[in-house]
Amino acid sequence: MAQLVEVTVGVIGRAHGVRGDVNVEPRTDEIERRFAAGSTMRTDQGESLTVADFRQPSGRLIVTFTEVADRTAAEKLRGRALVMKIAPDERPSGHDEYFDRQLVGLRVLGTDGRARGTISGVVHGPAQDLLVVDVDQDERMVPFVRALVPVVDVDAGSVQLADVPGLLDDEVAEA
Template identity: 55%
Template sequence: MSIEVVVGRIGRAHGIRGDVAIHVTTDEPHRRFAKGVKLRCGDGTVLEVAAVRWHGGRLLLSFVGLSDRTVVEALTGQQLFVDVDEEEQPSGKDEFFDRQLIGLAVQDASGAVRGTISEVAHLPAQDLLLVDVDGQRRMVPFVAQLVPVVDIAGGFVRLADVQGLLEDI
C-alpha cells in the first residue's frame, strides 16, 4: 500500500527557461526529484521532472512541457507530493522519514512524556522537531546530542537532560 508524502514546495522561477527553485522537505532529494519522476501538486496537477541541478545550494528543477518562466511562476507555492510504499525505509542508518516521527511521544530524560512531535522542519542549519507541549509549540534541534533516543517501534523519542529545552525562555 502506498501513502502520499510531501517532498517539497515550489519556490520562485529561476531564469527564463522554466526552471524553478524547490524548497526541499525530504532527506532524499536524489530519489524524490530524479529525472522522470512524476510529482503531484496540491491542486492535482502532475509534473514530470525533465532536469535536475543544484545551483548555489538550491535545488532547481525543470518539468516536461513547461519551458517558459511565466507558466512556472503560476506554480509558486505549490506543495509537491509523491506516493511511497508504506513499508519503505530511509536509505541511511539513523535516518527517519517525517511520517515516522510525527505523532511520536516526546519524553524527558527520566522517561516522563512531555509532549508530541507535530511537525519536522528542515532548515539549512539543521532539522527541528516541532513539539506540542501543554498547548504550546516548542522547537527542539533534531541532533543526537539533544535527542539521543529515537524508538519508532516504541512510539517515542527521548530528550537529553538539558535544562529549559521544553520550557519558556
C-alpha cells in the first residue's frame, strides 16, 4: 500500500455552546466526506479526535468530537489545525475537481506541447482559484478556469494552457 499523505481539513475556531462543540473553518470542499461520523483526525499539536457529528447551520461548520466533553475543552483547541491521513491517489468526489496536492508539481504546457513552467501553488480566491506557475523562477498567476486551462491530465503530470498572449509572459497582443 502506498504511503499515506497528511492533509489539513480545517482549523478549529471558537467553542459553540457548552457541550464541547466547535466551529471549524473548513480547508476542504468535501466536508461530508472528511467530517463524517467516525472519521479520525488529529490536531497539529498531536491530539487525536474522532468526529461524532457535524452540522452546517447558516453555512457555518460546527463539529462535535467524542473526546471534547465541554466548552472548556473546546476552547483549549481553538486555533489548531485539523489534519487527516489519506491515500495519495485518492481523487475528489466531483468530476473535474482536483486536490491542490495533485496540481502542484504538474508541468505547464503551451498549445504546441512545449513546456512553459511548473505549477508551484494554488491560490483560492473569492471569485476563482489561481494556479501559481513558476516560469524560469518568475511567478505567474493563471486563473484556473476551463477557457484558460482546457486540459488537466494528472496521470500524465501536466496541464495545457490556452493560447492567450501575455498569460505566462509579458507579451501584449497588438491591436
